[in-house]
Amino acid sequence: MSLLRYLKRYSSEIILASFLVPALVLLLIFQLIPTIWTIWFSFTDMALIGKKLIHPSFIGLKNYVDMLNDSIFWQSMKVTFEYCLASLVLRFILGLLAALYLTSKMFRGKTILAAIFLLPYIIPGAIHPYVWISMLDTRYGTLNRILLFFGLTPQSWVYKRAMESVVMINSWAGYALAMLILSSAITSIPKEFYEVADIYGASRWQKFSKITLPLIKYPVILSLVLIFKEDIDDFTYVYMFTEGGPHYRTELLSLYAYHKAFAYFELGYGCAVGVIIAIIVFVLTLAQLKLGGV
Amino acid sequence: MYREKGLIVRVKIITAPHKGYRERVVTDFAAGAAGDVVWLGESEIPGLVEAGMLLDLTPYVEKWEDWGKFYEVGKKLGSYKGKVYAIPFETAPLVIYYRKDIFKQAGLPVPWQPATWDDVVRAALTIKEKVPDVIPFRGFYDVCLPIYMAGGKTYDPTDGKWIDKSDAILSAFKVYYDVFYSYGITPKEAELEKWDNRKLFQEGKLAILIDGVWCYIEKWGPGMTYEIENREDVVGYSYIPGLGTPGAPNYISVTGTYNWVINAKTKYPELAWELVKELSKPEIIAQWGYETSHIVTRSDAVLGEYAKEPFLKWATTVLEHSIPKPIASGYKKYVNTFKRVIIDYLVAEGKSPEECLSIFVNEAIKELGSDAVKEV
Structure with a gap:
């Protein structure tokens, strides 16, 4: 087959494929090449300043071996999983509740509330900690005033409850992701299913557990995967609010990688931590998909 | 030179925020x-x-x-x-700021220039007693300042080593221990919960503060975040004294x-x-x-x-x-390690100065490497 005939025969496919080119080029430049560089740097002792910037050495797996003996790395790993797990549960439950509320026929004023629910998600993440700092102040903060009003003990949100505080900020800021995915999924369920259930006298819980939940299984898995993916490399709140403290209790892996690479300028080691984050995301996402039967 | 030659040079100015x-x-x-x-x-x-x-x-x-x-x-x-x-x-450089109104209320002299660190502690204790609603003292902005107040060093440029153990470092831990525990002139929550010193000072809730010279205008000046309207009347300033021990300087600041x-x-x-x-x-x-x-x-x-x-x-x-400040690689690691020992062990857990010194030696070796640190 001559080239001309080949082009003629597959012209529509070629045109369609050409639409992918800009996205692929962007993906290559901004995702693939930096990823390859990151992996390469993780096998070197490259620094952002000093002689090691100009003359880095290939050190094989040394960064990874050092990481095994690095107590702060393991501490970061622990707090990252605590943060992800707590955020996953809170963001998902809040998102699901909001989605159920928005798709329910029982309530009014949903359009306005939908916009209010979305607000934290659309406000830039860098702003959130500033808002919350005044809320969480031990002496004058809104949260402790509410606790006092109910006769409860005020909490040290910035020090003793630092992890709870960042989880709270993250959950408040991010529950709308699950809300958006799940509300659109719930809306797409045919009404007939509920009408039949009503005829048979199904309770609200039975309708939710036997109809809604099974039919939104894949959106649920998708939202869980996306929330987890967002949280495991989360950076903004701990960077802005706690800077990893106190005593590394909020030093998430992403922040640890940042501190290593950009505060101490140990780029090679920071990249190695970044590679570990990527591997964790990859493995756990696969596991989540497998468990969900996707 | 270029101006005299009539040469026009365009300069492109790129700005970036202070954080980061x-x-x-x-x-x-x-x-x-x-x-x-x-x-x-x-x-x-x-x-x-x-x-x-x-x-x-x-x-x-x-x-x-x-x-x-x-x-x-x-x-x-x-x-x-x-x-x-x-x-x-x-x-x-760093200086001591003090609230003249609180000093007068406590019966302390104004203007005030402490001759030694003991004078600062005495003034803070008087304020603690006479004006109990006020936080008497907050320091030190640069965590290493008490080391310098003791006449010590953090870095030896002759051999390029960071100092992890010295009498001055032990004295510095003692200063911190006195501030938070022995005399209780700073509530430990102020450190742990990062209370805003400059705001407290503006509100007249903090009597003595060691901070940078920039606060006077950049923080408390007209139109600034924590503007103090009658600033000249209420804000006093003085040199930071040494510890008054042998080898300590009369006055010290770090910049x-x-x-x-x-x-x-x-x-x-x-x-x-x-x-x-x-x-x-x-x-x-x-x-x-x-x-x-x-x-x-x-x-x-x-x-x-x-x-x-x-x-x-x-x-x-x-x-x-x-x-x-020392001009050497590893400065940030050294300072962060010292700060961590003070906050996480001394302030949070109440560990003694001697225990803190021992922890600092271990942590400094871990962070900087045993070849990069030494005892003096």
């Missing part, structure tokens, strides 16, 4: 994207010099008669291994600088140098110092509005007692 500035500049240099002339803090100088990123300005300053007018402390902060890499533009440096990869070193000279003119430095409450880096820049402002005029004299 250090990381941004270093990354720009590493990526080869830094400007010809860069505004740089002193702590990045050693690493960038080692990476060959900064132009050696020694031959330029040798021919520049203005160089003799720059204060020594700034010159030291801009030099590395005997060569000049940076022209200091502003410097910012860093922001400087103009030239990218070693610039295509126009001569032009860049002309720009640096232009930016380092005394009237520009003085105006910047006046607007931001930073101290000028050259003696002939005490002029104009700067010279008329009594605080700035006084604060310039603090430089006589100021020592430069």
